[in-house]
Amino acid sequence: MMVKILDVLIGGLLMGGIYALIAAGFSLQYGVARVLNVSHGEFIMLGAFATWSLYTLWGVNPLISLILCAPIFFIIGFIIHRTYYKRLRISSESLAVFEGNSMLASFGLLFIIQNIALIVWGAPVKGYSYLAYPVSFFGAVFSANRIVTLFASVILGFIFYLFLARTRLGKAIRAAAQDPDAAELMGVSINQVLALCFGFGSMMAGLGGLLISMTSVMITPFMGLEYTLIAIIVVVLGGLGNIKGSFIGGFILGLVGTIVSYIQPGLSLVAYYLIFLLLLSVRPTGILGK
Amino acid sequence: MTRRYFWPGILVLLLILLAGFPRYASAYKVIFLTNVLMYVIITLSWVIFSGATGYISLAPAAFFGVGVYASAILSKSLFLPVFIAIGGLASFCLAFLVGALTLRLRGMYFTMFTFGLVELIRHFTQWWEVNVTGTVGRLVLALDHTTIYYAMVIIFLLVLLTSYGIRRSKFGLALQSIGECEEAAAHTGVNVTRVKVFTFALSAFFIGVVGATMTMRWQYIDPPTAFDIRLSFMPVLMAIFGGMGHLYGPIVGASIFSVLDEILATKFPYYYMLLFGVTMFVVILFMPHGVEGVIQKWRQREKGGPSEKT
């Protein structure tokens, strides 16, 4: 019995850590840059595929891929914002119009990325095995890769938290999320911050995908959508624009999902949606929202 | 005098052409046109709600899929008009529920919720078929393409008349007011929530009906076929490209893109969505009001138009 609980707990924390990461990235993109990036999950998918390629084709250790992929995904996101979303923002009549337009543009981006993945990697399911040997933890048996992933997501989350709380840039981002105009007056270059946030968002998605791929999950070009939804639900749960909330919400949802999967596998997304529904009916601002 | 009968005249002509089409055209062309009609209807339905109110719904694929399943389950025991009506009704009810819960909130929450609806229902249906009914996918009694074609023409006519009727009515005025300034509309006596929810459900009805009808072309359906996110994407792209101010916008946009869709889907089945994704990207940035907007701007430049401000 104790073993089962531990199994579910650790599993929940594991998924929670990954959810927290991808939700925080999504929150940065929507909370600060005001882009509801429905293609977020596709970056996750790319992260998974990139890791797979690096591992199976060139034998690169996924943990090393982490260091390689982070800057690449960041740059991709940064460039996409600078070249496209920034222009869209300028040409949109109001913030509300921009939010709608950028969401639709992201919808287009979803198909662009998904199709590129289809072309490059093809439709058949992929996966790889890394650190797949069993490890005993208080009597419960886990795959080593899951333990490593758990630690990695916690560490990444912590690094990110420190970045937001302690560094100048992090503070500028938080200021921009709260009040863009005031932040601009204080000398924060808003355009830079927006592009950086978008870049960080895609970076965290890529890293999330990397971690997901390590848990021996099936990698396909169509896996992204589900994670986008999870990110949306977590962000609403934690409060739109509230990054700390995204972390907490991620863990809550991860735990819920693992429990539900234990009782009835395949219904975790339904459970998430019921929570979503409940949230929107009772407290749309989320648990930490205003 | 001739002005008044121009558009109805065009409509009658169009209907005559559509009605006579199967007699002179090949089966392939009839099926092709059926597909075009499908997109036109879904786009028009989408515009009835999202075009008027500005609340972007990404749920068409969900309503289509509900219609598909209603049809698949009931087609063996009921007549065509009955089960497609039920398909429409099921979608209506789903939309009513979703709308009642999420349309009280900011537009973005609504959009987010509708975006996930497709995936949610697909997941749930998959789970249901695996765990409850035991078989994934269903066999469907297919109908001949001509019957389906005529059904689609009738549905097209219904949506067109409904769209037109709404635009000319006080209800349409209320819808317009919600889209242009919801707070003022509420203070002018419009029960905004009721209007929004009903209109959303109405647009879902037609999409469900189309889904139920189109099922008859396939012999087998399963959750991924029925709930395909592309069916949420294409109508939105078509409406934006064509423009939503007048009725011709969505029809033009849907016609052009569905033709493109047919051609590209056969030639590059795995790659063509890339092109549409890029199109969306480009259209949003450079012509957010679509073809209509471009025509409108051209007209304004030529005429000037009445204005107190110059």
Place this chain on the structure above:
Amino acid sequence: MRILEVEGVRKNFGGLAAASDVTFHAQDGEIVGLIGPNGAGKTTLFNLVSGALTPDSGLIRFKGKNITGLKPYQITRLGIARTFQSVKVFPKMSVFNHVLLGYSFGNPKSTPADETLKEITEILDFVGLSEMREFRSKDLILAHQKRLEVARALATKPELLLLDELMAGLNHTEVLQAMELVRKIREKGVAILMVEHVMKAIMDICDRIVVLHHGEKIAEGRPEEVATNEAVVEVYLGE
């Protein structure tokens, strides 16, 4: 008869008390002015009366009936109409249709088409927008857009009209025209509650004035009384 009674109304936003225990009333056919420095809570009060916001506590009565917590469309249909500080017209809608909308949806009973047309024409004449009935509201100058808001509100046949800064942004001539319009509305028997910064207008037209500051009522009375009230003078001079 007291047409509007606001009793002990409170509204908080986060830590900010936008309305603190506000109590006042308006009589049938009165013109009551609502003044106070920026941020005093005037528009919040309007939002509370019109149903856009719900009070945290307190009561609002209209013609003796409790309307606290009702939705805006319900309150409009009961007989309270309003205009907005930042003019909220429907940009692409014609002047005529604005009034038609108000007439059709702001009144519980429907009327036959020819009578509707007659009444709408009357309203447009009343505010002086007859010639612009086909114009889209975005093509009107500000003064006319404000008149349109009033016309739209009048179409709902209100017994109480809330005017939020009707004179803001108008030049001297337009202000005089607006004041004339307000008098004409009162002559029709409609009570008016108006928020204004243009002091001349307030002092000239209002029967009574209520002064707010930081969400609290600090003074109430006839214009002459309020003008010489120490607390009021201090609040405005300190601005």
